[in-house]
Amino acid sequence: MEIKVKKLSELAVLPQYGSDFAAGADLYAAEKEELTLLPGETKLVHTGLAMEIPEGYGGFIYARSGLASKRGLAPANKVGVIDADYRGEIMVALYNQSGRPQRIERGERIAQLVIAPFLKANFSFAEELSETVRGEGGFGSTGVK
DSSP, X not given: OOOEEEEOSXXXXXXXXXXXXXXXXXXXXXXXXXXXXXXXXXXXXEOOXXXXXXXXXXXXXXXXXXXXXXXXXXXXXXXXXXXXTOOSOOEEEEEEOSSSOEEEOTTOEEEEEEEEEXXXXXXXXXXXXXXOSSTTOXXXXXXXX
């Protein structure tokens, strides 16, 4: 699948897959100056890119596992969603969940982008729902082991 990408900044880097079988393509910081995120702080990080995601697909922004587990940096909204009709700059709301300041340098990999299909639902009110074994059990109702 080909995704059209518009470069909005001379600092922008095309998303790149880290291996042949990677599901997510790395997104890179396109900031003119180094950013510092204090503990508990969220900042929008520019990628300098806009995309044309095909109809029926979405772009989903996930944390890079190494950045999240080693430095405590992950998307603030946990998973960012880019709709097929959005044409603005892709930005990552990066959150510092560590206990110390973290720096983001220009060209650093900050998140990963997965392009995936989705089903669009038609929602309607109903008086009753079908019965299941689980029923209304939620939030840990199926146990911990």
